[in-house]
Structure formats: structure tokens, C-alpha cells
Amino acid sequence: MTLPHPGQPEHDDPDRRFNRVERRRERIRKQVHQARHGRHLVPTWLLATVLGLLLAGWVYLLITS
Numbered sequence: 001m002t003l004p005h006p007g008q009p010e011h012d013d014p015d016r017r018f019n020r021v022e023r024r025r026e027r028i029r030k031q032v033h034q035a036r037h038g039r040h041l042v043p044t045w046l047l048a049t050v051l052g053l054l055l056a057g058w059v060y061l062l063i064t065s
Helices: 014-037 044-064
Strands: none
């Protein structure tokens, strides 16, 4: 939170704070909606498989070295 400039009263308006919280909640809702209904080019299971193969290969290299 920023401090007010010298000589200006501090604004601690509950409505202002409520509006900020509501804007943040709406932004989060929008991001979740986009994540759920977005166009995913690569399926999650494929990404998990590739990650697993990379980790298995790395472990294999560590063991055989």
C-alpha cells in the first residue's frame, strides 16, 4: 500500500477497498474462465508423459555415469 503525500489526509474508505477487492475477484474469475474454456493445443496427459520421459532419461544418465 502506498503512503499518502505529506499534507494530504489518509484515505481509508471501505467502499474504495471493497471496489478494489471486487475488481480483483472479477479479474480472477475471468482468468479461471479463460483457462477452463481456452483452446489447449497440447493435451495435459501428453505434457505429463513428456516430462516423465525427460526425468526418467535424466535419472538413467545419472545412474550410468
